[in-house]
Amino acid sequence: MDKASNSRIDNWPYNIYEVLKDNKIKQIAFVPDAGHKDLIDYCENDKNMNMVSLTSEEEGVGLLAGAWLGGEKGVLLMQSSGVGNCINTIASITRACDFPLLMLVTMRGEWNEFNPWQVPMGKATLKVLEALNVNVSRCEEIYNVSDTVNAMVGLAYKTNSINAVLLSQKLIGAKDFKD
Amino acid sequence: MPKFRLNRRHVISKLLKERQDSLVVNGLGGTCWDLASLGDNDFNFYVWGGMGNACMIGLGLALSQPEKKVIVITGDGEMLMGIGSLATIALKNPKNFSIVIFDNELYGETGNQKTHTAYSTNLSQIAIGAGIKNSSIISSEEELLLLSSEIHKIKNLTFSQIKINQQQEEIVLPIREGSYIKSRFRKALLGEKILLE
Numbered sequence: 001m002d003k004a005s006n007s008r009i010d011n012w013p014y015n016i017y018e019v020l021k022d023n024k025i026k027q028i029a030f031v032p033d034a035g036h037k038d039l040i041d042y043c044e045n046d047k048n049m050n051m052v053s054l055t056s057e058e059e060g061v062g063l064l065a066g067a068w069l070g071g072e073k074g075v076l077l078m079q080s081s082g083v084g085n086c087i088n089t090i091a092s093i094t095r096a097c098d099f100p101l102l103m104l105v106t107m108r109g110e111w112n113e114f115n116p117w118q119v120p121m122g123k124a125t126l127k128v129l130e131a132l133n134v135n136v137s138r139c140e141e142i143y144n145v146s147d148t149v150n151a152m153v154g155l156a157y158k159t160n161s162i163n164a165v166l167l168s169q170k171l172i173g174a175k176d177f178k179d
Numbered sequence: 180m181p182k183f184r185l186n187r188r189h190v191i192s193k194l195l196k197e198r199q200d201s202l203v204v205n206g207l208g209g210t211c212w213d214l215a216s217l218g219d220n221d222f223n224f225y226v227w228g229g230m231g232n233a234c235m236i237g238l239g240l241a242l243s244q245p246e247k248k249v250i251v252i253t254g255d256g257e258m259l260m261g262i263g264s265l266a267t268i269a270l271k272n273p274k275n276f277s278i279v280i281f282d283n284e285l286y287g288e289t290g291n292q293k294t295h296t297a298y299s300t301n302l303s304q305i306a307i308g309a310g311i312k313n314s315s316i317i318s319s320e321e322e323l324l325l326l327s328s329e330i331h332k333i334k335n336l337t338f339s340q341i342k343i344n345q346q347q348e349e350i351v352l353p354i355r356e357g358s359y360i361k362s363r364f365r366k367a368l369l370g371e372k373i374l375l376e
Contacts, residue, residue, distance in 0.1 A: 027242060050242055053270060055263035062232030062264075066204075066239025069224060069361065070247075071369045074239070092228035093236070097357030 012171070013038035015146035016104065017046075020075060023153045025102075026050055027067045027074030029060030035106030035172040036077045057082035061089040065099045073157055076103045080125040080166070081118065090162060091132055100156040103134075103164040104149065111169035122169075129164050138166040145171070183318055183342040187213055187281050190341055191252065193327045194279065198222075198250075201331050202240060202368070206233040206253025208288040210281055214252065215353035221367035225353045225360050231261030234278055238268050241276035244368070248275050248331050255282040255296045255340075262305060268336070269310030275333045278306075279326075280340045291345075306338035314338040 009015070016039050020028075028043045029052045030036065043049045054060050060076040067074045078086075083105060094101045108115075109122020129136050137152055139145045145167070152163040191213045195203065204224045205214045211225055224240075226233050237251035258280050268276070284297035296302060306314040313335045317323055326339055354360060365373050 027239060052238075052242070052267065055266050058232065059235045059261070059264050059267055062229065062235030062261075063239040063267075065232075066236035066241075067243045068239075069236070069364055069368070070240045070243025071365070071373065072239075072243035089229045089232055092230075093226070093232060093357075096228055097361045099361065 010142050011038075012142050012145040014042055016149050017042035019146055019150045019153065021046060021048070023150070023157075024073060025075050025153070026072040027052060027064060028077065029054055029063050029074060030077040031057050031060075031079070031082055033077065033079050033106055035079065035167065036104070039077065039104075057085040058089040061086050061094055061101065064101060065093050065097065068099055073100075073153075074102070075153075076101070078103065078105060080105055080107045080109060081121045083125050083128060083164075084121050087128060087132065090134070094162055095132060098160045099162075100160050101162045102153055102156040103162075104167065105164055106167045106172050107169045109169075113169065125166065132162065135161055135163045136166060137164075138168060140168045140170055142171065183283075183344045185318065185320070185323060185341060185343050186346060186348075187283070187343045188216055188348050190281065190323060190343060192217060193323055194250075194252070194330060196327065197331055199331060201248040201250055202244065204233055204237045204240065204249070204251045206230075206251070206257035208254055208257065209283075209348075210252050210254050210257075211353065212348070212351045213281070215351040216349070219353060221363055223353070224364050225355070227355050227357065230257055231264075233257055234261060234264045234268060237276060237278070238264070238271060238273065241273040242271065245273070245275055246333075247368075248277070248333055249273075250277045250279060250330060252279045252281065254287070255280055255284060255302060256286045256294045258302060259295055259300070265306050265309035265311060265338070269306075272310075272336050274335050277330050277337045277339070278311075279330075280338075281343050282340050283343050283345050285345060287347075303338060303340040306340075311336055311338045314340075316340045316342060318342040
């Protein structure tokens, strides 16, 4: 894709990538995810970003605590099911030490979901994050993705707070298992 | 006659005797008291919670500070809880990172229940299988001295499973306010101006 097509307003993954780049986000912790596929590709092509593929999402929570100890900012990319895997680490390391944390979560289990096994964790994601006093913003529409991510990066790293952006299934498109 | 000869307090004092400005992260429990037993140090990050994540904190630190040596010292039980992280660490392969396991085959903080290493699990083989080539079991003084002379060098990612005896040692508690431990570490490593950012 060339620069012009990348920069279109409807290419929200590219717009998130630009926000991460502009905010000097260095360590990109991720569990491979269809919703984040394009963003992961853009970050992988940026020599200044250090991609860390995780076997499970809570590894990213520890990783980004260590990154901050060493002076680097990072982001954790995952699906809503991954939030469930992270909970104790967020509470017992990030919250216990007031580390900053930015999570970008692609939602499953809502908006025309096909797989019933995704619904329980999808339904619980917001409540679980709120139980840990995480700041949560939800994006339903393309036009506010980039501003929201930018604001949440700022909030995380200016105030040592824990922040999640939930990218709704309406925004990313429901997986139909037919492709 | 104990199954293994090496004593944990002897091992940690040998390993960190020449630490200079190496950055050290412990796992929660026994290895935290071991690290504290050597006296306080601004370059210690004392982990008191989040079992299974000590090695990942070490990885994030090692990637952000490639010129500094990062050493994680944790127990067999703590390592088992985050065993997948060895695959993640092997993939990144930072040469300034060493993992040391104090393996007494016990969960010492919860009543000395046996861990999987007391039965069939071989952590150093798991590390090799994960892709960490420099992985070994250490059970003699000679091997310990060799590791101590190498561990502060920036050479290769290493994994050392040290078989220690099961002797109970005095519990030495370090500071435990996480926010303070974090900020003190960052100030020592990154300079006082970092606290104004």
